[in-house]
Amino acid sequence: MRLMSIEIPPIWDQVAGRCLTENLRRILVLGAADRGKSTLCRFLVSRFSQEGAQAVLVDADVGQKDVGPPATVTRGYLQSPSDPYSLMLDGLYFIGAVTPVRHLLPMVVGTRDVVDSAGDAFVVVNTTGFIEGVGYALKSYKIEALRPDLLIAVDPNHETASIAASYPQYRWVRLPPSARVVAKSRAMRREARQRAFAAYFAGRPKIELDLQTVAFQRNPAFVRSLTSSRQTSPPPAGRHLLCGLCDATGRCLGLGTLDALDRRARVLSFVTPVSGPEVRIVQSGDLYISPDGEELGRTR
Ligand SMILES: Nc1ncnc2c1ncn2[C@@H]1O[C@H](COP(=O)(O)OP(=O)(O)OP(=O)(O)O)[C@@H](O)[C@H]1O
Numbered sequence: 001m002r003l004m005s006i007e008i009p010p011i012w013d014q015v016a017g018r019c020l021t022e023n024l025r026r027i028l029v030l031g032a033a034d035r036g037k038s039t040l041c042r043f044l045v046s047r048f049s050q051e052g053a054q055a056v057l058v059d060a061d062v063g064q065k066d067v068g069p070p071a072t073v074t075r076g077y078l079q080s081p082s083d084p085y086s087l088m089l090d091g092l093y094f095i096g097a098v099t100p101v102r103h104l105l106p107m108v109v110g111t112r113d114v115v116d117s118a119g120d121a122f123v124v125v126n127t128t129g130f131i132e133g134v135g136y137a138l139k140s141y142k143i144e145a146l147r148p149d150l151l152i153a154v155d156p157n158h159e160t161a162s163i164a165a166s167y168p169q170y171r172w173v174r175l176p177p178s179a180r181v182v183a184k185s186r187a188m189r190r191e192a193r194q195r196a197f198a199a200y201f202a203g204r205p206k207i208e209l210d211l212q213t214v215a216f217q218r219n220p221a222f223v224r225s226l227t228s229s230r231q232t233s234p235p236p237a238g239r240h241l242l243c244g245l246c247d248a249t250g251r252c253l254g255l256g257t258l259d260a261l262d263r264r265a266r267v268l269s270f271v272t273p274v275s276g277p278e279v280r281i282v283q284s285g286d287l288y289i290s291p292d293g294e295e296l297g298r299t300r
């Protein structure tokens with residue numbers, strides 16, 4: 001059992017027990033990068049599930065995902081309650097970028113959406129390591145949007161002190177990081193994202209969408225570039241653009257990368273694991289991803 005390889009400080013058990021006895025169902029975990037946030041979140045979901053509670057992880061770290069592909073806010077449950085690594089994807093909101101910078105609105109709206117659709121389960125929300133500058137704003141609005149029952153700051157150096165000071169009306173717990181935390185370099189983070197995108201898109205078929213049967217969301221410049229008379233697609237509708245593909249109700253089914261635009265036939269094709277007939281909405285993202293998962297650049 002992989003839980004054995006995780007160091008579980010006694011305070012983690014105490015916090016989990018408190019959540020269960022005090023019925024603290026919405027838990028937001030904050031902290032800088034490399035603090036052990038993901039490990040703590042998985043532990044909490046595992047402990048709640050083992051106690052027989054319905055529990056889910058909401059993964060709002062768009063860059064270093066624990067469940068689902070990068071550039072999304074996702075929800076997952078444990079297939080096996082005792083295995084914190086057995087997360088199964090069961091909800092997804094498309095962000096279209098691997099950093100929240102310049103995407104604060106979808107980050108807040110998406111996290112709220114994925115949390116709300118979890119019903120009254122215990123929801124543990126993991127976040128990116130951005131806590132200063134734009135990160136302070138993001139975390140502030142997330143707190144206001146989610147109204148968590150408990151905020152957990154994994155915070156050895158008081159990095160989250162200014163956020164905690166701004167929201168004194170909430171319950172806060174401050175935890176030290178585990179001594180076993182292993183830090184990741186920027187290059188390691190980028191490689192992890194590339195592997196995750198590659199695994200998501202590898203060997204996936206192409207689907208074709210009739211331009212007249214789908215709606216387009218998120219970027220008006222994308223819609224304009226679809227109707228441009230130029231033969232080569234101007235950005236942002238260029239090849240490999242990462243998009244979210246949704247059903248008629250707006251539920252995101254998964255990601256696709258734009259493969260080709262045939263204006264004469266009015267057909268748009270995507271490489272994606274999503275089945276074509278269900279797709280009714282295309283949400284354009286801010287990132288180009290090669291078939292082997294490499295980040296090729298941004299639209300803006
Ligand atoms: N309690 C722990 N016991 C054993 N190893 C741990 C523990 N916490 C963290 N680690 C190790 O440190 C690594 C980084 O931890 P983790 O991914 O949880 O941090 P994070 O704060 O979520 O990082 P990021 O900034 O990428 O989101 C883990 O892959 C794991 O190897």
Ligand SMILES: [Mg+2]
Pocket residue numbers: 037038039061064
């Ligand atoms: Mg993490």
